[in-house]
Amino acid sequence: MAGVLDGVDMRTKLAGHNRLELLLFRLGGRQRFGINVFKVQEVIQCPPLTEIPQSNPVILGIANMRGRTIAIIDLSRAIGAAPIGDHREKFVIVTEYNRKVQGFLVDSVDRIVNMNWEEILPPPKGAAHGTYMTAVTQVDNELIEIIDVEKVLKEVVGGQEEVSDGIIKERAEDMPAQHVLMVDDSSVARKQVTRVLEQMGVEFTTANDGQQALELLLQWLDEGKDVENWLSLVISDVEMPRMDGYSLTKAIREHPQLRHLHVILHTSLSGVFNKSMVQKVGANDFLPKWEPDTLAMMVQEFLQRHADARAKNA
Structure with missing residues (x-):
């Protein structure tokens, strides 16, 4: 399976064109799930484990x-389903999120499919509430569920929630009212960012x-708004159903009345790839998730x- 993950240069060309590649896998039943290949370092048979x-x-x-030592997470159990069972005959998807590497134990790995983000859809209304599903798509006339891995990792690993004391500067009395547009398909990520904006006293729309x-x-x-003056900042995730953050940034830069908007891409995707894509699509900056202090400092700037x-x- 590792050979399937070769050819990063080819996949890099997909970004900015509202395209992605999904690695399909199963957690024990017939249901197939998907994960963005850009978050996958390799797929291996489960190695010997040391319990903690x-x-x-x-x-x-x-x-x-x-x-290096990495934690192996039973992904099925993490989303509330039955444990996968004897791990020795199963597979591990080694991933990198927020500059941290971990492995997800899965029952079996299927294949990689090349897709358009327009084919990745939000879950049906009401279906995603309280679940770990962040999006769905169709492959071979079969529903594929895309798991909200950020929610899984927050529950398993945790992390800093609030901005540290002394980071947020007191707003000047003559500072005009400012508005931020925050874009993310993960409810966990939206809450994390909006909590920082609330701490800063900044109005926002999600x-x-x-x-x-x-x-x-x-x-x-x-509606007649002077958006470039009224809207101070756009903070956008990269991986999203229907239209990704790269394509959103590109659309903003190509619109004569929006092209000067400040855009920060806020993503769990790691590595130098993102820095090059920031320049390619015209974003102002790139910020890895989840670092509330860094986010607060960058937003203030x-x-x-x-x-x-x-x-x-x-």
Whole structure:
């Protein structure tokens, strides 16, 4: 299976064209699931594991892989289903999220499919509430569920929730009211970012994917808003149903009344690939998830830039 994951250069060309590749797998039943290949480092047969006393019950143990130690998570149990069982004959999908490497134990791995983000759809209304499903798609006339891995990792690993004391600066009395558009298909990620914005006292609007965000921007223009002056910042995830963050940024840059908007891409995808894509699609910056202090500092910087630009043009 590792050979299937070769050819990163080819997959890099998909980004910015609203395309992705999904690795399909099963967790024990007939249902197939998908994960973005860009988050996958390799797929291996489950190695020997060392149990960790008093660890989260979904963590089967740790494995030593090429000189590094990584946690192996029973993905089926992590999403509330039955444990996968004897791990020795199963597979591990080694992934990188938020600059951390972990392995997800799965029952079997199917194949990789090349898709358009327009084919990745939000779950039916009401179906995703309280579940770990962040999107769905169809392959071979079969429903494929895409798991909200950020929710899984938050529950298993945890992490810093609040901005540290001293990071958020007191807003100047003459600072104009500022508005932020926050775009992410993960409810966990939206709550994490909006919690920071609330701590900063900044008004915001949320959207669940790039298409909804673009429709909001165009709606505001139709309503007569001077969006570039009113909207201080767009914070967007990269991986989203219907329209990804790269394509949203590209659409903003190509619109004459939106092209000067400040855009930060906020994503769990790691590596230098993202930095090159920031330049390619015209985003202002890239921020890995989840670092509330860094997010707060970057948001403050861009809000100040926007306020300075408004004062200069006044």
